[in-house]
Amino acid sequence: MEPDIGRELYRVMDALVALKCDLSCDPYIPGETLVLSAEKSRDACDALDTASASIKQLAAVLNGGEVGDASKH
Amino acid sequence: MQEIPKPLQVYVVEDSPIIRRLLASTIEAAGAELIGYSANALTAIADLGALQPDLILIDISLDSGSGFDVLRALQERNLGPSAIKVVLTNHANPEYQNLSLSLGADSFFDKASETSQVLALISALAAEKRRRGNRPRDPDHHEGNHNRN
Numbered sequence: 001m002e003p004d005i006g007r008e009l010y011r012v013m014d015a016l017v018a019l020k021c022d023l024s025c026d027p028y029i030p031g032e033t034l035v036l037s038a039e040k041s042r043d044a045c046d047a048l049d050t051a052s053a054s055i056k057q058l059a060a061v062l063n064g065g066e067v068g069d070a071s072k073h
Numbered sequence: 074m075q076e077i078p079k080p081l082q083v084y085v086v087e088d089s090p091i092i093r094r095l096l097a098s099t100i101e102a103a104g105a106e107l108i109g110y111s112a113n114a115l116t117a118i119a120d121l122g123a124l125q126p127d128l129i130l131i132d133i134s135l136d137s138g139s140g141f142d143v144l145r146a147l148q149e150r151n152l153g154p155s156a157i158k159v160v161l162t163n164h165a166n167p168e169y170q171n172l173s174l175s176l177g178a179d180s181f182f183d184k185a186s187e188t189s190q191v192l193a194l195i196s197a198l199a200a201e202k203r204r205r206g207n208r209p210r211d212p213d214h215h216e217g218n219h220n221r222n
Contacts, residue, residue: 010134010163014089017188021095024189039098047091 005061008054015051019044078206081105081199084126086143087161088112088136092184096130099192103199114138118146126156128198130191131178133162133169144176157198161191 022044025035036044083100085107087093093110100107108124111117113136121129121143129147133140140160147153157180160173165183173181182191 011089013163013185014092017184018091018095021189021192043091043094043098046094050091 005058008058011054012051012058015047015054019047019051022047078203079106081128081195081202082108082124082126083128083130083195084108084117084121084124084156085110085130086112086114086117086135086140087130087132088134089132092132092161092188095188095192096195099195100199103196104203105195105199112136114140114142114146117143118152121147121152122150125153127202128157128159128195129153130195131158131160132184133160133164133173141172141176144173144178148177159191159194161188 022040023036029035081103083096083105085093085096087096087110093112097107097110105128108126109120111120115138117131117135129143131140131143140162144158144160147156147158158178160170160178160181161184162169162182163184165181165185165187170181180194182188
């Protein structure tokens, strides 16, 4: 079944928004200070995974082929 | 005996698991309580009929139904009349904003560019609730960015 392109795009946007919020930190924290918790790091990775998977689906649809069809690259 | 004030109670209507998790972690970090969530309008309306959250965060695009259905039901059935209703959506256009506000939303935010403001609002409302204890909400006197123009 082909993915709904609009829905996939919104999924990418949601993932990027979450990633931005997870990675944002107080501007007054010194640059060399590590502030991202393991939980936030995992959430950020999940957001990247979701965005990547959605972009892959979209690319496949826009190329008119199946997901992972190397001949379309 | 002095009553222990309840934390800010929040209900989330959102179909994106990633955004739900982001909101949930902010709610927890703010010392508020996530009392429920739903990815569809019907479940949200049923839940909100039973729960009395202080704050309802509502996405417009849902797995089934829409955030407008939720707002309309809240308005028509007078559910959660004192709850602060905040819309957070990717469909941030004037038409949707006006419709949301006419259906009783207190604020309307663009998910792409204003999510961090919603997170700040959650923290501010949680702090305000702690400060004010269990006194009823004064709708014209709470902190945060409210886009009701």
